Amino acid sequence: MAELVEVLLRVAVVLLAFLVVPLLVGQVEHKAMAHMQSRVGPMYAGGFHGWAQLVADGVKFVQKEDVVPAAADRTVFKMAPAVALLPYLVAMVAIPIGPGLVGQDLDIGLFFVVAVMGVGVVGTLMGGWSSANKFSLLGGIRVAAQLMAYELPFVLAAASVAMAAGTLSLTGIVEAWNPWWLLWQAPAALVFFVAGLAELQRPPFDIPVADAELVFGPYTEYGGLRFALFILAEYAGIVVLSALTAVLFLGGWHGPWEDQVGWLWTLAKTGLVAFVVVWVRVAYPRLREDQLQRLAWQGLVPLVLFQLAVTAIGVVVMSS
Amino acid sequence: MTVVEVLFLLLGLVAAGSALLVVTTRTMVHAALWLVVTLGAVAGIFLLLAAEFVAWVQILIYVGAVVVLLLFALMLTKAPTGPQPDLDARRALPAVAVAGLVLAVLGTTVVAGFHGVELDLDGAVVGSAQTTGATIFQQWVLPFEVLSVLLLAALVGAIVLSRGTGRRGGE
Amino acid sequence: MPLWWPLLLSSLLFAIGVYGVLVRRNAVLVLMGVELMLNAVNLNLVAFDAYFRDVLHGGQTFALFVIVIAAAEIGLGLAIVLLVFRTHGQIDVDTMRELADREEPAVAER
């Protein structure tokens, strides 16, 4: 009985985090991006510096009419946002923020998270195809091409750190982490972060939703709650990517007084990475499709293969 | 009946049902999406059969890469949105006959051959990453290396195939 | 669980895959049928692995190998399909007859 209560409690906490943390990231994006562009961003909703802006947005989205285009494939169209959103919720279950502070500690947690994150793209593809809209379809094709290009370096970068730690368990990787990994695994961290950004279609890799040419890519025909779910999926994706980067490459809960406030360290590092996600969006223009593919195949893949070799040498040298 | 058996039956029904829809649906993209369901259900069965690592590899490679490739190919070959009447050739009857024959032969073989044999899943069979990795790199290194050469060959082949027309068109 | 349950499911999936390969005209859909068949094989391998309790884990290892081969196959297959689409404008497998023997006695005409 106590076990069941504990499981339910863990699930509830993960669900709560899933609903709240993406909103925090969204608010940070609102405000940080505004200040980086010499604006102030939302100031009214909620009173203090517009903290409730996203809640207000949510209320607005819920009130809107649920529109499905006449030529669309109704079932697929309606299911797409859920398929896009759920994988990130499932992935969040396996990410630890402290020793024992995890929804469900899995033996092959890293593999699980990477596998599940790839599923989310199917939702975007479903949306792009079922909208019966040329812009959506083009966006869908771009999403697929982008995913094919960046999935490989993403998984290989994760494999590098797993190789270094000698385990696929996320908790185990953090336990094995050493500060000098910041140097040793730096290329893998870079590749992981960049490829993750590309998988989430975050700027500067947002060519699938490039508003100047494709309106809003696969999400063009969506409105109201379904659109909100897609956006929530994007921000949940940022949270999962940031948390994974923090746990895999930045040492998770390692830091001063880690016995008492370890989980705070994980959250702080996650927040920092999430801030960098927003920062990069403001600082760099969108990559063209050919630049995007070239970066993946000629930049990230060779780099991560080199990193794998370096990691292998390091592991062999250290174990001997 | 144990929980595992009930789960197996459910997942098996889902897998078989969606597999049938893959080969019978009139809308091409639906076929790919039903394939996702089939593959997911089979991955679930792998989990039940204590092959945890294989299950997640199945999700990562099949759902994450193969199905995305298939959808990509459908989009690039201009698959229409609505249902199409002429997806199937007019040879459903012979095809059903052949498939039925295959099922009859394979089915009777396995049922007759392994009737009454129980699968004990409580024991030490654990397909964790550690055991799978150890066996691959200790016992099965040669096939693994051969496989990597095969993958390289496939990679080179795919590149050559997709570059070929471009050059011909340019000249 | 009786061993023949997963084996029968595997046979069923295989038969469905065979049906798909035989009846579909679109090359991508044919490839989907092939994927179903490969998955049936994987299921068989994993089931027997669990049955034999092989210390070498031959079944699961081979299932992994089959998945890798399937990935290579789908990559090459789709490259071929796209090539055919570019040259012919459609990917109906029934109309691809360029490599077949001429039905007319073409040699005799010369």
Place this chain on the structure above:
Amino acid sequence: MSFPGKGLLKGLAVTMRTMTKRSVTAHYPDALPELPPRSRGVIALIEENCTVCMLCARECPAWCIYIDSHKDTIPATTEGGRDKSRNVLDRFAIDFSICMYCSICVEVCPFDALHWSPEFEYAELDIRELTHEKERLREWMWTVPAPAALDEGAEPAKEITTAQKAAERQGRPTP
């Protein structure tokens, strides 16, 4: 020196520097904007100046100006003189849902009856209520600011020079 990612680093530096600076955004509903004279907010009308010459209505590219008038007779002031007739403006309305703020009507008006007011808060809930009649247009006249001062050393405005010349001819002292 150039290396891959230099542009990205530059961008990151610029945005971070901008973020730490205080932004100078005016918080609009709390702090009203100070718009310069002749800002194209809304068109105001001095009814008294209008002679119903219809130039504005005819020149309007969007046909958003509606004018109704009738002729009024002014009895002759001298014995045996002729009665004068005069145009009286009955209706002057601008449909701001069609108006594209091109300013042609203001330019062509020969009697300076139309002016730009920087007033812009006249949204309505219904598009039909955006057709504003001459009373409302007259009210906006009070919000028209004084024209911008002329440049240093520029010629004085034509109205003033003509008035000065007329005064000189009559031998009156000029201001």
